[in-house]
Amino acid sequence: MYRYDEFDADFVRQRVAQFRNQVERRLSGELTEDQFKPLRLMNGLYLQLHAYMLRVAIPYGTLNSRQMHKLADIATKYDRGYGHFTTRQNLQYNWPSLKDTPDILEELADVEMHAIQTSGNCIRNVTTDHFAGAAHDEIADPRVYAEIIRQWSSLHPEFTFLPRKFKIAINGARADRAAIQVHDIGLQLVERAAGGVGFAVYVGGGQGRTPMIAKKVADSIAEEDILSYLEAILRVYNRYGRRDNKYKARIKILVHETGLEELKSAIEAEWANIKDSVLKVPQSEIDRINDYFAMPSLKEDGEGASKLALTRAQDAGFSQWVSQNTFAHKVKDHVCVTISLKPVGGVPGDATDKQMHVVADLGAQYGYDELRISHEQNIILPHVAKSDLYPLYQALVTADLAEANAGLVTDIIACPGLDYCALANARSIPISQDISNRLGAIERQKDIGALKIKISGCINACGHHHVGHIGILGVDRKGEELYQITLGGSADENTSIGAILGRGFPAEEVTDAIEKVIDTYLGLRLSEDEPFIDAYRRVGPAPFKEALYPAKAA
Amino acid sequence: MRPACGQGVKWGEMMTDQSKQGAEATLYRPHAFHIDDWQILDSEAALPTNGSYFLGLERALDLLANGTLSFKLGVIVDAGEDVTLLGDYLDQIASIAVHFPAFSDGRAFSSARLLAERYAYRGEVRATGAYILDQMPMLVRCGVSAFDVQDPNVRAGLERGDWPDVTNYYQPTGNDEQLVNNPRPWLRRSVGL
Numbered sequence A: 001m002y003r004y005d006e007f008d009a010d011f012v013r014q015r016v017a018q019f020r021n022q023v024e025r026r027l028s029g030e031l032t033e034d035q036f037k038p039l040r041l042m043n044g045l046y047l048q049l050h051a052y053m054l055r056v057a058i059p060y061g062t063l064n065s066r067q068m069h070k071l072a073d074i075a076t077k078y079d080r081g082y083g084h085f086t087t088r089q090n091l092q093y094n095w096p097s098l099k100d101t102p103d104i105l106e107e108l109a110d111v112e113m114h115a116i117q118t119s120g121n122c123i124r125n126v127t128t129d130h131f132a133g134a135a136h137d138e139i140a141d142p143r144v145y146a147e148i149i150r151q152w153s154s155l156h157p158e159f160t161f162l163p164r165k166f167k168i169a170i171n172g173a174r175a176d177r178a179a180i181q182v183h184d185i186g187l188q189l190v191e192r193a194a195g196g197v198g199f200a201v202y203v204g205g206g207q208g209r210t211p212m213i214a215k216k217v218a219d220s221i222a223e224e225d226i227l228s229y230l231e232a233i234l235r236v237y238n239r240y241g242r243r244d245n246k247y248k249a250r251i252k253i254l255v256h257e258t259g260l261e262e263l264k265s266a267i268e269a270e271w272a273n274i275k276d277s278v279l280k281v282p283q284s285e286i287d288r289i290n291d292y293f294a295m296p297s298l299k300e301d302g303e304g305a306s307k308l309a310l311t312r313a314q315d316a317g318f319s320q321w322v323s324q325n326t327f328a329h330k331v332k333d334h335v336c337v338t339i340s341l342k343p344v345g346g347v348p349g350d351a352t353d354k355q356m357h358v359v360a361d362l363g364a365q366y367g368y369d370e371l372r373i374s375h376e377q378n379i380i381l382p383h384v385a386k387s388d389l390y391p392l393y394q395a396l397v398t399a400d401l402a403e404a405n406a407g408l409v410t411d412i413i414a415c416p417g418l419d420y421c422a423l424a425n426a427r428s429i430p431i432s433q434d435i436s437n438r439l440g441a442i443e444r445q446k447d448i449g450a451l452k453i454k455i456s457g458c459i460n461a462c463g464h465h466h467v468g469h470i471g472i473l474g475v476d477r478k479g480e481e482l483y484q485i486t487l488g489g490s491a492d493e494n495t496s497i498g499a500i501l502g503r504g505f506p507a508e509e510v511t512d513a514i515e516k517v518i519d520t521y522l523g524l525r526l527s528e529d530e531p532f533i534d535a536y537r538r539v540g541p542a543p544f545k546e547a548l549y550p551a552k553a554a
Numbered sequence B: 001m002r003p004a005c006g007q008g009v010k011w012g013e014m015m016t017d018q019s020k021q022g023a024e025a026t027l028y029r030p031h032a033f034h035i036d037d038w039q040i041l042d043s044e045a046a047l048p049t050n051g052s053y054f055l056g057l058e059r060a061l062d063l064l065a066n067g068t069l070s071f072k073l074g075v076i077v078d079a080g081e082d083v084t085l086l087g088d089y090l091d092q093i094a095s096i097a098v099h100f101p102a103f104s105d106g107r108a109f110s111s112a113r114l115l116a117e118r119y120a121y122r123g124e125v126r127a128t129g130a131y132i133l134d135q136m137p138m139l140v141r142c143g144v145s146a147f148d149v150q151d152p153n154v155r156a157g158l159e160r161g162d163w164p165d166v167t168n169y170y171q172p173t174g175n176d177e178q179l180v181n182n183p184r185p186w187l188r189r190s191v192g193l
């Protein structure tokens, strides 16, 4: 993985010192909360319902065991013993005190981490496929470009006061596991006709109150041109994006209101001016960064596959876990492992300090010291030899981390909601827990198959409900918490926005309603091989509406 | 004169004697406040025959296209206005004010950079309006060379010598050739202070 050199280390240290000075000015009363706000937001510090919340960047979701141990230590020392992994491949601490935050940042800097650009109207932490560098279906490793983009966007002097936040996602595999079409910019690595790799560029996707799927603005931008092309988009956005209404300030609105063709020509015109500038990325630099992301030297595991088959035959729980929580690796005798942070009935994405230590140790022992955070709020060990799967599994069982539900109905994404978030209309976590408890029996989950439920506590859509196969949105109707159900969303290479099924349900009826939706699906699917989303696309919303609102259908 | 941005000059380091300049010195350039000898021409007022005056963009463009200049011309470019309209006339413009209606409105950053980089403009670029202290180092990197300081917080910070810069840069900006020639690591540069 990428390692800081002196320059990077010094950059982050300076940033911490700068922030320490700002916090001191706030604590002494020299800065009012209003004046402090833009400054703390530049360092990932939010003021929430009960306390400050600190969001730590995990660039493109990649970290090593030393960093994971540090995240755990910070949770112990400055928080209440846990942290929350988010859909943006970040970690949030919910209970730090303001005076401690510079020290937390200092400790993060010790392990090459920071909170820069995890909030504010700037280019945020670049996210990518959690199996990057390991997945069997990869065209090129997206982390290399994510790192190049991270550096270019770090405290970019021109683009730190954009109309609104700006999120870039990049995917290097054939399957889209980075949800690139619901980001401000989505980059898909492609093989170029002329040889080498380049990027298909999508602009203007997003969720929030106006969900939109990004539009393609370029088919194949060369590697060396990626920064100048991004800079051109950002400059057009900075100059012309709306600033009169924060709900219309994302680039998706600019795309929508300006029209794709006109915007494309504005980008092209801007690009023509800067294409041959210093922003051209030299091959030597791409190679230099590439070296950091080299595949670890994997051990030979010729016997692994047959050993694995044997153990699976003897341990059904293990076998279920292997079929659900592993993913095909580039190298045949290895796999990628998903460690679920979705215990049945638990809080999606939360991890205790103890669990983080355990996972860090397991990553060091079995995973070549590499760990990832997925946007589905799970932890990934991207490289595990097949013969190490069983001891790994047993250790996970002991730590209560062996839930075999990756991609299944209890692998729910949920935002913090009213339990923590100042903007929330409704709770998300208890709804998620309730659904998970109801549907958690493993036989039932297996029967239901691949199904993504995503829950947001308000229209900001942090829980991605628009792109859930089943989405649940908390709304406030005259003081009552209600939940709207949407169906048919998806965030992969066939991205779609879910459609609202009908009026919302009070909290105590949501789980029943979800169960009805699922039973309806089970009743109409063509076979066990037709997953929920395919069935929904085939039959449309009508049968589900009838199930949920029978009076109306009559 | 446009200071070479960041080249060993720490903008916020005040020469103490000058920091004691009275409150009427509102124009900040590296190290010191200066008396601002520019005025803003009232939109209704007749064109002056000498002196240094800022005009709004529209009136300035009209004058540049159709008239002759009898005074030192400055142009105020508001956040929503297109600075590139001045492209053909830059040699006749002594100062361009890029305006912040609110600190969160970052369009002036792009305006300044376009002037510095696309047009290699060497006149004064001054920031006016609601910018905050913490934006000043970045504005300088984008090509701003002077600041109209009205906000007491900005003033207090500068008088104290605050210049909240992170001096390791990952992007080349402004028209500093050194950035362009910087060999390795690619693009980065720290300002040796």
Ligand code: HEM
Pocket: A046, A048, A053, A085, A086, A087, A088, A092, A164, A167, A182, A205, A206, A207, A208, A209, A250, A414, A415, A416, A420, A421, A422, A423, A460, A461, A462, A463, A464
């Ligand atoms: C608890 C504090 C949080 C606050 C105050 C907050 C606030 C917001 C707001 C205001 C938006 C809408 C922005 C817009 O559409 O322009 C948003 C979007 C978003 N947030 Fe959060 N959020 C919080 C937590 C989280 C968490 C925990 C996650 C990850 C699980 C997250 C991930 C996202 C994502 C992915 C979006 C997506 C939609 C988009 O940008 O298009 N946020 N957030």
Ligand code: SF4
Pocket: A415, A416, A417, A418, A421, A422, A423, A424, A425, A456, A457, A458, A459, A460, A461, A462, A463
């Ligand atoms: S979706 Fe709404 S409630 Fe949930 S975290 Fe985002 S802002 Fe808060």
